Amino acid sequence: MKNVVIKTELLCKSFISDGEVNNVIKNLDLEIYEGDFTVIMGSSGSGKSTLLYNLSGMDDVTTGKVYFEGIDITRMKEKEISRLRKERLGFVFQGINLIPNLNVYENILSPTYKTKAQRREIEGKIDSLLERMELTSHRKKFPNQMSGGQKQRAAICRALINNPKILFADEPTGALNSSQGENVLDIFTTINNEGQSVVMVTHDLKAALRGNRIIYLKDGRIDGELNLEQYDKITASDREEVLYKFLKERGW
Ligand SMILES: Nc1ncnc2c1ncn2[C@@H]1O[C@H](COP(=O)(O)OP(=O)(O)OP(=O)(O)O)[C@@H](O)[C@H]1O
Numbered sequence: 221m222k223n224v225v226i227k228t229e230l231l232c233k234s235f236i237s238d239g240e241v242n243n244v245i246k247n248l249d250l251e252i253y254e255g256d257f258t259v260i261m262g263s264s265g266s267g268k269s270t271l272l273y274n275l276s277g278m279d280d281v282t283t284g285k286v287y288f289e290g291i292d293i294t295r296m297k298e299k300e301i302s303r304l305r306k307e308r309l310g311f312v313f314q315g316i317n318l319i320p321n322l323n324v325y326e327n328i329l330s331p332t333y334k335t336k337a338q339r340r341e342i343e344g345k346i347d348s349l350l351e352r353m354e355l356t357s358h359r360k361k362f363p364n365q366m367s368g369g370q371k372q373r374a375a376i377c378r379a380l381i382n383n384p385k386i387l388f389a390d391e392p393t394g395a396l397n398s399s400q401g402e403n404v405l406d407i408f409t410t411i412n413n414e415g416q417s418v419v420m421v422t423h424d425l426k427a428a429l430r431g432n433r434i435i436y437l438k439d440g441r442i443d444g445e446l447n448l449e450q451y452d453k454i455t456a457s458d459r460e461e462v463l464y465k466f467l468k469e470r471g472w
């Protein structure tokens with residue numbers, strides 16, 4: 221049995237625009253398991269990003285509960301939740317990229333606590349992350365001096381600096397060319413193999429195949445899930461076929 225890291229109960233999220241209520245997430249019950257590489261798919265506007273924001277405490281729920289390791293984060297005060305986000309969760313969100321006036325090194329350092337005792341340890345960790353992401357020679361560069369792939373890798377370093385319990389990623393390969401995308405996905409696969417839980421939203425079939433569990437969202441509800449682990453023994457192209465069929469059946 222896998223441990224549950226995040227659990228939602230009757231999660232609802234609505235937005236009001238032009239005086240109209242838009243119910244985006246509807247009574248959603250979901251469990252995310254420790255060590256899983258969970259992939260969230262669904263058509264544009266189905267609520268994937270909204271769900272990710274709610275799961276990670278980046279945005280308030282309208283009603284319902286979100287538990288992180290059994291603790292209800294919907295009842296947390298802003299200070300507590302921001303501390304939780306900073307210390308326990310990592311984010312790689314397309315669009316929310318790096319802080320423009322900080323260089324790569326400073327960006328990665330930004331979510332850490334800089335007490336003297338921790339400083340040396342953190343510096344060592346940044347060095348090893350930079351090396352791993354092949355960014356060592358870019359450490360002093362500012363975001364506008366780097367390619368999309370380099371920026372995305374720097375954002376991953378920043379997301380990983382505090383050893384988060386869960387890494388959340390929203391379309392992490394969306395803005396990258398295919399080799400840059402593969403590179404980012406290889407990093408996710410590696411950290412997941414090391415035990416890190418990953419929750420990723422993607423439109424990309426190849427990216428989704430990195431996961432072991434696919435959740436399909438339709439109009440703010442779960443419209444099925446696919447356990448890819450049971451297909452471990454079949455070939456990669458057959459796995460792709462299984463996933464494609466699962467998605468097609470849901471109108472993807
Ligand atoms: N801050 C907001 N204010 C008002 N409406 C919002 C807000 N954020 C999202 N929505 C609405 O919620 C719905 C779901 O949006 P969301 O971004 O979650 O979709 P998505 O599944 O991530 O789509 P995509 O695949 O295009 O990224 C959309 O109708 C969107 O207009």
Ligand SMILES: [Mg+2]
Pocket residue numbers: 268269270390
């Ligand atoms: Mg989205």
